Amino acid sequence: MHEIVLEAEILTGDGEVLVCSEKKNADLFLDLQILTARYSVTTLSEEEFWTHFPQETYQSLKKKYDPQGIFKTLYKKITQIK
Secondary structure, eight states, X not given: OTTTOSEEEEEOTTSOEEEEESSSSHHHHHHHHHOOOOOOOOXXXXXXXXXXXXXXXXXXXXXXXXXXXXXXXXXXXHHSOO
């Protein structure tokens, strides 16, 4: 991955956005290279779900990287399994 991606922004569970590269947060950047697919489901309503995650930060990053809304939201990804 590091040969293709030079830098990534990671949204932590507490709402912090970390920039990762070979020089910044290198341990997280290395982890991105070895991540495997994850499977998630939730029984929370969307309102309850966002009380556990930084919705404003997520929406800001989603708008930046998916301005046309092509991809599902995080909540829809884990509740609409197909």
